Amino acid sequence: MRLYLIGMPGAGKTTLGRALATAYEVPFLDLDEEIVRREQRSVSEIFAQDGEEYFRQREADVLRDVVAQYPRVVLATGGGTPCFHHNLEVLLETGLTLYLAVPVAELVRRLLAVAASRPLLAALPDAAALESRLRETLAARQQFYDRAPLCCAAPTCSLEAVQQLVARYHLTA
């Protein structure tokens, strides 16, 4: 089983992904961490030194490598992953994709603490700017996120709730 988590920055893809992988006893991978490992530099450094387009190309390449290498995996993607280079098609064709839907106000609360390490958010001056950037970004990405066969909306995205969703999907699919 390959289980892919998609959703906005701060949705909890990395956090929930780790817990799901432990529960299912399969490897956990975070796509950003894989990119960082291969590039030997942080996501912020990649954006600053080579720009977003370069990052998106690496992201698409590493995604395809991970899919080829791991028949069983929980993969936390980056927030933009499904929106570039036909990555969403790769996800939909090779595993089960779960969209973590979290209201923007909650994303703001979570990201204020960590925005500095996220290059697309780091330059924003305050919470209001962060909120309006997230709203714009979500409006553009919603059409991609909504194609996931499974969706879990906060605050009910507990580990147990997601495991139930996945089990029900496998029973009826």
Ligand SMILES: Nc1ncnc2c1ncn2[C@@H]1O[C@H](COP(=O)(O)OP(=O)(O)O)[C@@H](O)[C@H]1O
């Ligand atoms: N269910 C949750 N409730 C509250 N905070 C959360 C939850 N999931 C993640 N967080 C916090 O939100 C921030 C972003 O989580 P993370 O898993 O890195 O999200 P993503 O990978 O989707 O960007 C982290 O500080 C994390 O501790």
Ligand SMILES: O=C(O)C1=C[C@@H](OP(=O)(O)O)[C@@H](O)[C@H](O)C1
């Ligand atoms: O939303 C985005 O475009 C991005 C989200 C990040 O991942 P998280 O969603 O884990 O923050 C990371 O891939 C990069 O900074 C770009």
Ligand SMILES: [Mg+2]
């Ligand atoms: Mg993450």
